[in-house]
Amino acid sequence: MRLGVLDVGSNTVHLLVVDAHRGAHPTPMHSEKTVLRLAEQLTPSGELSKAGAEGLVRAVDSAKTSAARLGCEDVMAFATSAVREADNSGKVLRKVAEETGVELQVLTGVDEARLTFLAVRRWFGWSAGKLLVLDIGGGSLEVAMGIDEEPALAESLPLGAGRITRTRFEHDPPTRSELVATTAWLEDQVSGLAKKVGQLGEPDRVVATSKTFRSLARLTGAAPSSAGPRARRTLTDTALRQLIAFISRMPAADLAELEGVGSSRAHQLVAGALVAQATMRALSLSELEICPWALREGVILRRLDHSNGADQTALLTGQGRRA
Numbered sequence: 001m002r003l004g005v006l007d008v009g010s011n012t013v014h015l016l017v018v019d020a021h022r023g024a025h026p027t028p029m030h031s032e033k034t035v036l037r038l039a040e041q042l043t044p045s046g047e048l049s050k051a052g053a054e055g056l057v058r059a060v061d062s063a064k065t066s067a068a069r070l071g072c073e074d075v076m077a078f079a080t081s082a083v084r085e086a087d088n089s090g091k092v093l094r095k096v097a098e099e100t101g102v103e104l105q106v107l108t109g110v111d112e113a114r115l116t117f118l119a120v121r122r123w124f125g126w127s128a129g130k131l132l133v134l135d136i137g138g139g140s141l142e143v144a145m146g147i148d149e150e151p152a153l154a155e156s157l158p159l160g161a162g163r164i165t166r167t168r169f170e171h172d173p174p175t176r177s178e179l180v181a182t183t184a185w186l187e188d189q190v191s192g193l194a195k196k197v198g199q200l201g202e203p204d205r206v207v208a209t210s211k212t213f214r215s216l217a218r219l220t221g222a223a224p225s226s227a228g229p230r231a232r233r234t235l236t237d238t239a240l241r242q243l244i245a246f247i248s249r250m251p252a253a254d255l256a257e258l259e260g261v262g263s264s265r266a267h268q269l270v271a272g273a274l275v276a277q278a279t280m281r282a283l284s285l286s287e288l289e290i291c292p293w294a295l296r297e298g299v300i301l302r303r304l305d306h307s308n309g310a311d312q313t314a315l316l317t318g319q320g321r322r323a
Contacts, residue, residue, distance in 0.1 A: 002071050004074070005075070011264055017070050038052055039138055081138070129147065130200070133291075134209070136272050137161070138162035139160035139163050140163070164182065169270075169271065208276075211262070213290055216276060232289070248273075253266075
């Protein structure tokens with residue numbers, strides 16, 4: 001069957017279309033993105049602005065049209081931290097539903113961690129043993145760990161690359177004092193993770209997903225996207241430290257020119273690198289392996305696992321898991 005997944009994130013609205021059936025490897029057929037930067041369109045009162053809401057409606061409607069043109073049998077649409085945290089999220093969701101016919105399901109941070117973990121588990125398989133999975137998004141950092149397909153630990157912290165850029169940096173590039181203060185603050189914010197992860201014992205494999213980690217890995221010498229998704233890619237603590245020393249001196253316009261860095265996310269690359277470094281230090285990690293599958297693939301896999309007609313909300317939140 002042909003499935004679509006519509007991901008309304010902090011930076012982009014991303015439609016991914018795949019051909020797949022239960023037990024099969026989902027094959028990507030189409031991908032399109034609209035850059036909205038919704039998290040940057042929150043007003044001082046905490047509401048998504050009128051312009052942001054209207055932009056979201058247009059992007060969702062465009063994605064719906066594309067999904068229909070491409071023959072999607074089902075489209076799973078969800079929103080993450082930017083919409084989740086807007087004080088007027090209910091009003092915005094109703095507006096989207098009324099004007100496009102698409103009902104966005106709002107995922108919690110824990111839902112994000114669980115679904116991303118599922119995708120990583122399926123990618124590496126049971127031979128990977130106990131997995132520790134890290135994911136830096138625009139609004140949050142997700143951490144999950146376990147030996148099964150359902151993680152024993154699923155955490156979400158408000159430490160996304162975009163959020164840190166907006167709240168901690170006033171200059172481009174950030175000043176030395178901003179870098180030092182943010183590094184110390186991040187280390188304090190993630191300090192509690194070590195105890196929670198430690199209670200589950202040593203992981204057999206440590207994996208990172210999503211655009212921030214992929215960009216950091218590419219900038220430290222990992223294979224380009226042209227090498228295909230199965231090329232092994234890693235990010236080491238030493239290489240990350242050296243990279244931060246380099247990119248923290250560069251304005252966003254120059255960072256956008258680097259290979260592997262998208263123009264829509266260049267401004268938050270330094271913050272993402274600092275979050276990655278603080279997390280790796282807190283968990284005493286010297287190397288991460290990059291996984292090409294993340295949240296969107298997790299949503300698709302959950303849908304395929306429950307191809308008996310369970311409703312979308314139950315699938316995304318896990319309430320529809322098979323007994």
